[in-house]
Amino acid sequence: MGEAREFGRYFEEFEIGDVYKHWPGKTITEYDDHLFCAITWNHHPLHTNEHYAETQTHFKKNVVVGNLVYSLALGMSVPDVSGRAIANLEVESLRHTAPMFHGDTLYAETKVLDKKESSSKPDRGIVTVETRGYNQDGVEVLYFRRKVMVPKRSHFPDLQPGRPEPKTE
Numbered sequence: 829m830g831e832a833r834e835f836g837r838y839f840e841e842f843e844i845g846d847v848y849k850h851w852p853g854k855t856i857t858e859y860d861d862h863l864f865c866a867i868t869w870n871h872h873p874l875h876t877n878e879h880y881a882e883t884q885t886h887f888k889k890n891v892v893v894g895n896l897v898y899s900l901a902l903g904m905s906v907p908d909v910s911g912r913a914i915a916n917l918e919v920e921s922l923r924h925t926a927p928m929f930h931g932d933t934l935y936a937e938t939k940v941l942d943k944k945e946s947s948s949k950p951d952r953g954i955v956t957v958e959t960r961g962y963n964q965d966g967v968e969v970l971y972f973r974r975k976v977m978v979p980k981r982s983h984f985p986d987l988q989p990g991r992p993e994p995k996t997e
Contacts, residue, residue: 834911835907835911835912836906836907836908836909836910836911836912836913836978837908837909837911837912837978838912838978838979838980838981839943839945839952839953839955839978839979839980839981840980840981840982841981842940842943842955842978843940844940844941844942844943845939845940846939846940847937847938847939847940848905848908848909848937848938848939849935849937850904850905850907850908850935850936850937850938853933853934853935853936853964854900854904854933854934855931855932855933855934856892856896856897856900856928856930856931856932856933856934857930857931858890858930858931860892860896861875861876861890861892861893861896861930862875862876864893864895864896864899865893868893868895870893870895872893874890874891875890875891875892875893876890877890878890887927887929889929889930890929890930891927891928891929892927892928892929892930892932894924894970897924897928897934897961897969897970898922898924898961898970898972900934900936900961901934901936901959901961901970901972902959902972904934904935904936905936905938905957905959908938909938909955909957909959909976910976910978912978912979913976913977913978914952914977914978914979915976915977916974916975916976916977917954917974917975917976917977918974918975919972919973919974920956920972920973920974920975921971921972921973922970922971922972923970923971923972924969924970925968925969925970925971926963926967926968926969927969928963928969932963932964933963933964934961934962934963934969935961935962935963935964936959936960936961936962937959937960938957938958938959938960939957939958939960940955940956940957941956941957941958941973942955942956943955943956946977950980950983951979951980951982951983952977952978952979952980952983953977953978953980954975954976954977954978955975955976955977955978956973956974956975957973957974957976958971958972958973959971959972959973959974
């Protein structure tokens, strides 16, 4: 039996230039989009009214709300990037570069741009990454850059986020 996959990374495990291809992708359904709009109170008809989208918009069909696309791509990156994070410090930029429609599938990958040790606390560092989301045709649909504060393994060697070991008795 193989080793369990680590959730997140320690500071020492990030290498500038590395690219993490997040898996699996997520097909965004009409239900996903409508539910997200409802719970975030985004009632723009571009996302929820098919007749409006067909008759009043450039795309002639509903567009998935951008914050859902961003949230999914961010979530896809957690096991590879911020699963051990002490804090997500900032999103430096966010661009939606193409629309997604109901039934489209989102994929994402993240590239490590920079890493630096904390100047105030020796047990952690800050990693800068960029995540790109793209659809089933390989068209980029969004891009965002963020900074994440992560622990160093040397200071937190047994950090396992939220998972107890099963008892064998």
